[in-house]
Amino acid sequence: MALLSVRSLSVAIGPVAPLDAVSFAVEKGEVHGLVGESGSGKSLTAMSVMGLLPRLGGRITAGQILFDGQDLTRLPERQYRALRGHRIALISQNPMTSLDPIRPVGPQIAQVARLHLGQTEAAARAKALDLMGQLRIPEAETVYRAYPHQLSGGMKQRIVIAMALMADPDLIVADEPTTALDVTIQAQIVQILADLVASRGLALMLITHDMGVVAQICDRVTVLYAGRVAESAPVSEIFARPQHPYTRALIDCIPQENQAPGSLHGIPGTVPGVKDYPGGCRFHPRCAARLPVCATDTPALSPVGTGFTACWNPEGAAHV
Amino acid sequence: MLGYFLKRFALLLPVFLAMSMVIFAIVHLVPGDPIDHMLQIGSSVERRAELMAQLGFDKPLPVQYVLWLGRMLTGDFGTALILKQPVLDLILQNLPYSLALGGLSLAVAMTLGVATGALAAIFRDSWLDRAVMTLILLGSTVPAFWLGLLLILGFAVQLEWFPVSGARTWEALVLPVATISLGGIALVARVTRAAMGDIARQDFVMMLHAKGVPAWQIYLKHILRHALLPIVTLLALKIGWILGGAVTIEFVFARPGLGTLLINALSQRDYPLVQGCLLMLGCAVLLGTLLGDLVQVLMDPRMRDRIS
Amino acid sequence: QDAVFAVTAREVGAPSYNPITGTRLNSANSLIFDRLLLQDADQSFHGLLAQSWDSTPDGMIWTFKLKPGVKFHDGEPFNAKVIDWWIPKFAGTENAYMVEAIDKVEIVDDLTFRFLMKKPDPNLLFNLASSFMGVPSPKAYDALGDKFGVTAATGTGPFKMEKFTVGQETVLVRNEDYKWGSDLSQNRGPAKLKKITVREIADDSTAFLELKTGGVDFLYTVPTDFLPRLKQEAALKVMVIPGTEVVYMPINTSVEPFTDIKLRAAAAYAINQKDIWTALYGGIGKPANGFLISGLEEAKIDPKFAIAYDPARSKKLLDEAGWVPGPDGIRAKGGQKLQVKLWTTNGTEFKRISEAVQAQLKAVGILADITLFDASTINAQYKKKTEHQLAIRSYSWTNADIIDWFFSGKRLGYPNVSMLNDPKAEELNDTAMNKSRTWNERVKNFIAYHEYVLSQYAFAPIYEPANVFTYSAKKLKLPEVVRGTRVTSQTILDAEPVK
Amino acid sequence: MSELPVLRVENLTREFTASGGLFRPKRRMRAVDAVSFDLPRGSVTGVVGESGCGKSTLARLVLRLLDATDGRVIFQGEDLGSLPPAALRRARRRMQMVFQDPYSAIDPRFTITRAVLEPFQVQGLPLLPAEQADKAASLLRMVGLDPALAEKYPHQLSGGQKQRVGIARALALEPSFLVLDEPTASLDVSIQAQIIALLEDLRDRLGLTYLFISHDLGLVRYTCDRIIVMYLGSIVEILPTAQARPRHPYTVALMDSSFAPDPGQRKRVARLSGEIPSAWQRPPGCAFAARCPSASDHCRTTRPTLSADHHPTACHHPSA
Amino acid sequence: MAVPLALHRSLATPRGFIPAAVLVLLVIAALFAPWIAPAPYDTQSLPNAYLPPSAANWLGTDEFGRDLFSRLVYGARISLGVAVSSVAACVSLGVLLGALAGYFGGWFDRIVMAGVDITWSFPEILIALVLIAILGPGLGSTAIAITIGYMAQFARLTRAQIIALKAETYIEATVNLGASHGHILFRHLIPNALTPVLVAGMLAIGDAIVLEATLGFFGLGAQPPLPSWGAMLHGGVAQIYLAPWVVIFPGVTIAVTVIAINLFGDALIDALDIRNRLKER
Ligand SMILES: Nc1ncnc2c1ncn2[C@@H]1O[C@H](COP(=O)(O)OP(=O)(O)OP(=O)(O)O)[C@@H](O)[C@H]1O
Ligand SMILES: Nc1ncnc2c1ncn2[C@@H]1O[C@H](COP(=O)(O)OP(=O)(O)OP(=O)(O)O)[C@@H](O)[C@H]1O
């Protein structure tokens, strides 16, 4: 039984339906990558899992989110709140803006333990300092009292990670935790996350659009395109034998070491906006391996090899 | 920190000088002069010249300015020409009325404004929000003097709950404070609602939700604290309003105060008194900007770091 | 036992209670300071601090006897020595002209003194009865200097000043030692009210609402348009006494088109005094037909000089002068519209009369543009620019010499707003002002001067207000007949609280 | 190199100051510090470095959109710094820039036609009304856009399309030199690859010279002939070819920090210790010393200079 | 962008349509006053002063027996006219000052902004009262007072917009094309800064009406017999107790107008989606 199992999740925000029947499962101790281009619905998936969709003005129209066997879509807000930050923690995209700018960072970390573990201020502080030490934050005492603007981006992201770890969660949802950081810092953070999963045995749902990062630390990958799952498979499969033409094209967009000049082409066309999703397979207008059926019928997510793919022409991927 | 304020203070000096020049000039641009007011039926041309000389009005303007500024700086605001009392005494006599009216209105506007604005922000798009928005609309559009008149008609004349005019008892404060506060509440509520709305959309608030902090705590402990920053800064900047902006209301309720003092002085061409009042209000405004800075620095660690 | 009085409009903002140097004094002044004499409505004089007086036939020596036992609020005695100190104090003040005919004071005995005159002054008693002739305590006056009348005001009046906040209120408490009231009052001893707070309320309507709602018990002046309403209020009592004011429209004789006497006359006859009197003033007071208040003997002019509404004559005069009505009713001559400037002071009352006058002028074909000035600016503007054509103003004075003040060629611009300056007028002026030896001669000379000014249409008379005051019958009881020219201490001494 | 370089940059320096005020001296920082290099005709030179290292400032200095504090920029034999304003404006026909953020690179009130024709208007080369539509269409076609977009407004275009419009605008006046300041950083990978392909194609067709700025070492190594590596305002290394082995420890760290899209090539990140120092408080010695694994005391006191060999490196201890 | 479109969109909802209709009615009243008003605004009938509302005089008569409804209709002309023209002047001046200050920065900016900040922190009514003391009462002085009193906010707003826009890439891109200051300022910056400024200007018309009314209430605005709404209140206030309609109707008219302007402005702000850009106000 997976720790988190998202089943046919559909989400609506006002008149638009940015997520359509998204399914994937995150096992305990696994790093599950959620990739896709901008607007593909990665963050919305994360927010759905966090139960924060209503804050964005959205709602779940269908599907289930099973966490530890419990259907979160039916959980009353009070209980959901007790879960958030406690058993499911969030690391957000932009460390620059996810800390309260007018409070010292230390108490912001400690707040989690006081809320969920009922710890005293002193105990929470000690725990926070300990965690900060584990995340190799130098001079933790000083940093504890510092305000967010006094810290570098990498440091802030570590603070956010400390905040997420504070109540020893089972699942961490990390929404592009490194995008806003410099490459060298980004690499450090990726390393920290990888080490955490390894040492604590928790599950990490890692949202990213960087195939390099995916290759570096993910165990399984779910590829989203235009609000639907294109493919979900173990990482080695995804890179070695992508089943969906989109997955293949996505990987080919990244210049490889020693790639010959003029051999990079990208994917023709543009990523559609929510309002312009085409019928049938949403990728078909840009797909080099499309069949006539692709334009008319929506392919179902079905098992192919060790993963799942929603494609009418899975073998086509190999020949693109 | 102290250094910063000394510096800010020093930066105010040129502004103060410019302002004092404008004030001095304004008064001398006003046509008509106070001598006419001081002369009685039956007095002679010589008497007029004598008075001019006695008051120093025969000297060139720049000389008058320098002499005037010199006296101001030593705390000598001169004697009112018409009221024949030291300007400072007159200002001090009226200041308590302005402070009472302004201070109380400010307190009411601040508490009720923040409360209603916060409620509207928390229950955005509910009937409560719409009610507050209507209040804001009325408060910021209905002319204050007209509202004052209606309140007099209703509560003083018909119901006889409060006095019609004057400042003899505390009851006399109720209607003017209510009149001014409505506008103030509207302003504060609008700023609060907008600021809280903006802040609620920021990432760190989403992060607070994600941490499992209860919504009421997020609103009251986190968002409101942020929203107070622009509100308090705004109010500090508008300190001129608190002291001088109540002219209309003072007029409607026939209340003494700095505004009334200034208006009367203006219409009587009482130079020293006009200058004294304007300078007084100007200093209050400048101090307000300083206060605004102080509040920012006290409340916002980012500002605190920027200055040190 | 306590009462709240209120003064309004022009009485608001009087800076001090110093009768010697003050140019504006409010009604409370008479409660603090007594004068030697009081004048009754019939123009007769009654002793207050003076017991009796007498003059030599040539008018060069006046002898006064003072009442015994009079004391100032500070306990100092009031006697002839005080007068000897008092009269010279006027030198160099705005009020000096009132005693300028007095050469010196001679002390006869403790309670008797003489004025030795430089020249006869038929106006002396009138002047002594004026409110600027309240006698202050020499000791307090010399001790306080400039601050006298501001921080403290010490007189012999029925009330002592306890506190004065300029522009706001004056608190008066009863002078328990008072026993020298005049024969204009029933009560000669201490007042019946223990404490009076005199509030200053600039706005008439506010003052009225205060009276109506009990915030004020006694109102010194009442805007006349409230009268119809006031009469319906059973709890309020209204008293009317003859006034001392005249509202008129000076016509600038030196500026086109009013250099033409026909146009001046036309403008003057266009004013409907009766309509203004009834509609704007509720029929209180009188329509004015001359320059002086009707109580003065000098007001009794030959009726043919009196100016009264006569639209037909006005239009005829305009026709004669060649101004013909255009399609919009406004007259024009040689392509020039008959458009004139009408100046007035920025106050509700003047504005209202001006608007009414504007409409009445329009009715005969004169287009008048109103410009409002602050009270303090307007006089300077008259003087500086002298380009005004018509104005609405008023004066309050009870002596014919006011004609000299407003029409003498020596004061063109202001106060001579009409810019009247011709040899005949100057001659009549000189005769009236300087060549009159007795009161009767003076009256005759002034009538001639008055008639001449009217014949030149240098102004149009409009209205002669009455003094109206109101009080709350639930709180106060006042004598049915008020004596004196206005409500001063003599009336207030008789005022009783209602239990 | 026989041919005259298109661009020669000598000792280019730019200081920024923060107002000090009455009681404090002004603070200064060098965003670009004594940078020198040549750009041969037809070359593509990459500039990499982390955020804030002065890449954009360098680009603006090169185009004289900013005035240099010190140093010279010689463009086709002309010293840009000494050109009078009118001549400089004329010189701009020959050098253009493509900006990082396509979303704000076109005035929202301008139609696409108006935007791509603005260069002619500004340069006083008005087109006849009859020519306008043709000119606009040919420019759009050149960057692979459908001329039907001509009358649309920028907000009706996708990011990739906008970036193409930006390129069309830059090429309208037929410049010989183009500065590309992270032209793909805000685009989706699939679009990024398209734009890169377009830029390659244009260079080949029009014989352009590029200065290509990016923080993505992988991308730079694919597109560029030569790579300038910047750290805290100065050049630390110039890789003569894209495949050259880095000598400066910072370049090494940069390479280590980028992950290949291949789960088989996972690596343990050699963690750089410390933070990127602030340019406002530049350390006295080598700017990288504080984070450098092989720093010596010498590094901390003495600033290394760029070596004058064919592989210039500013390091006391370059790797072989 | 697409202002006409936004206008269209804001008119499509009752929230935008109703206030817009009210404003259109007022403008019609102002333009066609002589045809709409049953009586001239200045014809007096002293015996008919203070008549309560009746069939003959819908809203009653004032102290001179003039028809209140007619005066209100003519008053629209004056009150709206003064407000609109002074706000127009004030927007133009403010935009120019703010744009130059924001674009060129430096000393000019500092001096302008110091002046602007000072006028901004004084209550407009005080500025207006002092100015009118200098200029003398009247409509012209009122317009000047309104212009100066409100200029600060437009200068600030424009400056903030310009400074924000200056950082936009397309400005740099245009500079890079070799454009002159004039081209950048007048083709790019000002047109782009203008939308929020114009909307703020439209809202300021409401404030200007109130300020005009307040000055009129002090007797300093329109001079008799011109009927601005504020001046009507000035005449009527003495009679608030006797003839409350003389005070109530002009007051209600002012309030309704200003509310309509605010509601419509609000609808426009939403349709244009510029609430954020208006914050500096
Ligand atoms: N509050 C919202 N209201 C309306 N639409 C929204 C909202 N939030 C997101 N969307 C739409 O939902 C779609 C998915 O958004 P989401 O933020 O999940 O994308 P993402 O994959 O996280 O992209 P990115 O990589 O840019 O973060 C987008 O097309 C977006 O326009
Ligand atoms: N106008 C300016 N005033 C003051 N400092 C500036 C200015 N422009 C740039 N800087 C500073 O100069 C440094 C270099 O900035 P620059 O934009 O060139 O960096 P960059 O390498 O392009 O970074 P990024 O990758 O984030 O675009 C930064 O620290 C920046 O804060």
Ligand SMILES: [Mg+2]
């Ligand atoms: Mg996202």
Ligand SMILES: [Mg+2]
């Ligand atoms: Mg950059």
